[in-house]
């Protein structure tokens with residue numbers, strides 16, 4: 001069975017699932033070169049189909065998902081139509097469809113939401129700015145005629161979920177694993193494209209997150225929590241508690257956390273702009289404005305402060321800083337991000353994030369225990385699961401023994417999750433549960449001819465083919481060159497994991513500054529290491545091992561790694577084993593030369609750019625940046 005997964009929201013992506021395995025994956029931003037790009041085109045779908053050696057004629061089902069309030073844009077796919085009726089040959093059970101038929105909800109009701117509203121409504125400027133950035137084509141569109149469909153989640157209502165419940169009230173409830181919930185988060189439709197009508201199915205955003213992480217985990221059973229950046233605490237649109245058992249996946253309850261919005265808006269307040277940078281800034285500061293009264297979900301915080309949680313938290317930070325006599329002039333000034341007012345607000349928000357996440361996870365554990373459901377496993381997904389220090393504290397201090405987070409826990413994983421949801425949860429196709437973490441290398445393979453064409457046609461570069469590229473790369477690194485390493489299928493997800501990476505010697509403290517310069521980043525921003533998996537425990541502790549996706553923060557045990565040791569002694573590591581490919585040989589060669597099995601690793605991209613995808617992108621980076629050497633599929637290229 002072939003399922004085509006389409007995610008139309010920001011971090012738009014396409015995947016092909018062949019008998020439950022990911023055959024191909026295309027993240028739109030890697031090709032149109034707009035970070036977090038929204039919407040899909042023929043190109044994206046064709047690229048994924050071609051990589052899976054399939055055409056639309058081979059596709060049995062289409063899974064569709066999007067980002068809440070930034071719904072489906074179909075204008076860029078020629079002839080792509082959705083009919084809001086199940087395919088005649090489809091017999092999927094759908095609670096939503098039944099409810100719509102009972103209550104006479106029409107297609108027009110669905111279509112009254114959507115991206116045109118997201119752009120035209122009075123959105124906060126920060127949010128509107130994010131939307132414009134991920135969808136620059138929007139400026140030229142006539143929004144009234146734009147084809148979009150809405151937020152199917154609006155048609156699922158569980159009465160107990162609509163009551164305002166704080167975390168303590170949730171913790172007193174049962175989990176209620178009900179079949180009507182398991183079959184309540186999708187809507188069967190019919191998709192027509194290129195003359196073929198395919199059974200289609202919308203899958204609710206957070207069910208796709210939950211499916212993406214659970215079905216790719218090594219767990220037979222697991223508690224699951226999803227939570228997005230910018231999440232406002234508005235019901236299940238901000239995230240879910242869920243539970244997975246074998247092929248079955250139940251939503252347990254919305255948690256109503258507002259943490260994603262509090263964190264992202266604080267990134268705006270201190271001027272760094274995004275959550276990843278706030279996470280990097282926090283270790284510079286002290287959590288002087290942390291206050292336990294802000295731990296909770298949106299109902300907890302609203303009840304205590306009588307205003308929305310984001311406004312309450314931002315006002316609290318400002319007021320406390322003013323009262324304490326901080327110099328307020330640098331607040332929100334990107335050029336002065338590390339000044340005390342900004343760094344201490346960042347540290348306070350990071351601590352709040354960690355404490356709230358822990359409280360939420362304990363709430364989920366209690367809801368399951370109240371139903372006598374036992375599991376030592378936890379899966380996390382949604383953009384907030386990219387917060388490495390929080391993930392490590394959940395692993396160290398939380399109620400679950402094992403924590404799994406997928407590399408595509410951001411919205412880029414939703415195409416995969418929606419397809420897996422249909423395959424396993426709705427069609428109850430069996431899982432093949434692996435004993436090792438799944439490969440993150442899901443991108444397209446570029447042949448020798450594409451590599452050589454990119455090198456041959458580029459001006460101003462020379463290249464050679466070393467007998468042992470890994471040894472040559474290690475020698476360059478020992479010689480303190482900054483290099484890029486491009487091999488095989490690109491990594492899915494926002495973190496570079498050794499197939500599209502910039503590497504440098506960890507022993508030279510100045511490489512922190514040098515690599516930030518090459519990448520056009522603020523000089524204070526930290527870097528992460530890759531480490532040979534079997535030697536990782538000699539150099540790092542405090543996080544699960546192996547840790548293959550750079551999603552947990554470790555404590556650095558050595559003083560020999562200054563380029564990747566953050567100011568608080570932490571580092572977010574990636575452990576590298578044989579499944580990572582040639583990058584492991586680079587690490588081994590560097591270890592042989594230096595006795596250090598660790599390298600600085602950062603994503604292969606320039607400022608504000610998506611990660612390099614094609615050989616041509618890699619060559620262009622060499623031409624346009626100060627990087628010393630670029631290795632592309634074993635070829636060593638430098639500027640002439």
Ligand SMILES: [Fe+2]
Nearest residue numbers: 228382383411
């Ligand atoms: Fe999400």
